[in-house]
Amino acid sequence: MRNIYCGIADMRKQVFAEVARLAYEGGDYHRVDKLPHKILPDEPGNERDSIFLERAIVAERIRLAMGHSLRSASHQEPLSDAADKTAIRERYYEPPLINIIKYACHACPDTHYEVSNACQSCLARHCSNACPKGAISFLHGRAEIDQNKCIKCGKCKAACSYQAIIRFERPCQEACGMDAIGKDQYGRAEINYDKCVSCGMCLVNCPFGAIVDKSQLFQLIHAIRGGDKVVAVIAPAFWGQFGENVTPGQIVEAMKILGFQSVKEVAIGADLCAIEEAEEFMACVPAKQPYMATSCCPAWSVMAKKEFPGAAPYISMTMTPMVLTARLQKKRDPDCKVAFIGPCAAKKLEACRRSVRSDVDFVLTFEELRGMMEAKDIDFTQISDVPANYEASAPGVGFAASGGVAKAVEDVIHRLEPDREVKTVYAEGLRECRKMLRIARTGKYDGYLLEGMACPGGCIAGAGTIQPPEKSRRVLEQYKASAPKGNPLDSDYKEDLYLLHGGEDDWSFVGRH
Template structure:
């Protein structure tokens, strides 16, 4: 899968792998970490940057993130997504630039269109002073040769909520009051200057301490590792890694759909519009940018991840729960301690592979069958999947759903547009299913393969699932032992 940071991805995953190996061996101290820095960047010539000293500093900061720490120059941050300053120094600061297409024409439409005096003649073509430019774009629109281009930095372009700005030195800065932790900026950066905190070291410590560490695999997992690697294969591999067991979060999808459908049915009777509560980036968008709609329109049902974590903690007291999926924002959901008994840790697929390599474990095909979720819960991972599962539950209860209008908004901009319409009272639909990643969770920032490969393998695996109903399925589980609501009330 080709991404902007493809070559650097291997580099940062190798660092994660080595940090995990140090923790397994009990050598995760400052002396061994510095040895790892020198081993990674031996010198004398740099490979990626201007000098080996800069490369080594970047490695040190990557090690910090791999150990769930902040970069040393941002010690008080609570954000999951972090910028590695030394790696962020090659992008142009100017948003608008004049290219060689400039003919130095006599009309000078660009100069005449600028109200801020930012444009002046240079030696060979017109020049834009970035200190005066207000980025209005009028010069680019006025140029008859299209000689002025808008060079929007990829991290800023990827952010759906305007959380990224720059300081006077051109370093990327994340406004934590706006950031929804979606992680889209991470893979958009061609210098891999943005990353997220990783909790692999903490998980290894829990396993080594003899805790009952239970993996919870997201519905998006099926198809990520090919059509031969089923949920049973993944369960077997995780047990070899030291996890006590694995459970599929698609079952949590069934639980969430069952309880959210009750809320939807009540809201529909009252003429009240509602949003889903599964995508943490969407919830963060609601909470930070649409607080009134967060209070009044969001479902109070917990996410599938939280449902399975509560189920595990209710039936396995003292266990440690680890969610595995393609989502960066799930890390912020797990950090929110106002929601009781949610997942203790969250791991992405890339991080999981680094953890497996550190222990020499591989996923392999197995003959065993394993299914805890209905097909509706399994399809929570795709855009429209949550809404369809909720409607299925309403139909299983005998409710009429033909007149219900749904909006499956996927992608940051679509979600934002839907919430603006909701805020303005102009949303024509009854319910919003919000997923900030294009295509839903399967298109998450930490997906393991290209979306085409995942979809093909995923359909092969899902075709083998049985046809159990959602409400029938959750009758097999002790739903009376834990709450399905955010406030924890039964």
């Protein structure tokens, strides 16, 4: 289950905190070699039989958190060998973003059905009668499945009166909506990067913590220490991530302690996104195209372009809220650097696109930001609250949850054209998104606005979140209730849209996907 406290989550927290502390302190980075021992000081190992294996895994986590590429087990150089190369103020992510530490992988068995101890040796033998291949036999009255005959249809599981037959599936494969995870010659997980869209769902669902993403944490702190003006633009899913009683005002104060010059809501970019997507939808559907799909989730849009090239022209050309907010900051202060703080792993690669990299300098997840807070010993009980300046509309804030983007766009259209019927459909999770596009291909969704979210639940369930999605959704509703504006068109930033498109007389879509 996602976001339940466990040793893996604690390990990620410690690694991010130690890497952040290392960057804040500066100096001789040879001490990075001691971090695995600092994090795991005692024998025996906490989670595995060998303390040496645990430390080797932690060392790779540290490398990735510093922005390095993954090493194989055959490489022997110390962590500090390349530390100076990443102790810089700017570094783009080098693919692959999502990596598997092979010697941390459990090499889980392939997908299969098996009989559990709940089997009651019943006389009806529904499981055997339901099996089309005769794969079920009985030993001492108990059912057994011949895996060589089994075709994994699941009919035996459905027929069992005691639910004694279970479907076993590798968690990373089950979580991957792109079917991008296979196995190597040793049975360990392997990612097909031609299919992978870096959503990170495998990362957060591996119960052995073998899948890890890269970070810009080290470089961001060096930019702050180097005197750069770093503006944090924080995604609306932040609410509640750092504790139920932590207020937005306290988070702003904490981020100033971390060294950020200022903090802006990405929800203001969501308002602008909703306005532009609404205008695009009204202009193009159905006059120029059968339907329009939203563009906010990078993993969803990359999936659509990879698997459904015919649908690519129907994905909105509007920039994502991250890019709109960042570009607005850069237009107002060209000398600043922008750090997007959010729940998403795929945003890290979106920021590397040539059309985006000049707007977004760093992308960190909430987990990585928490590491910075740990390094600076942030104690929210000791930080006084300050009034929060809510600038975004409630629908803009609602972008963080599934269905929220479509609802915001619909609200804008209804304000502009009250009599226009707007049909919407949304899908969450890449498997469901793929189903939605297959249906759209048949013409069933002609005239519709389609919203896709790679993470089940939306951004509040992204790979970089800390809290359980169901809790985040509840707290997000409180955040929306605090927003003083009821429609994106009420945004104070609406008149600044021309800044993002070259001038008041040039509203062509520039620098987009």
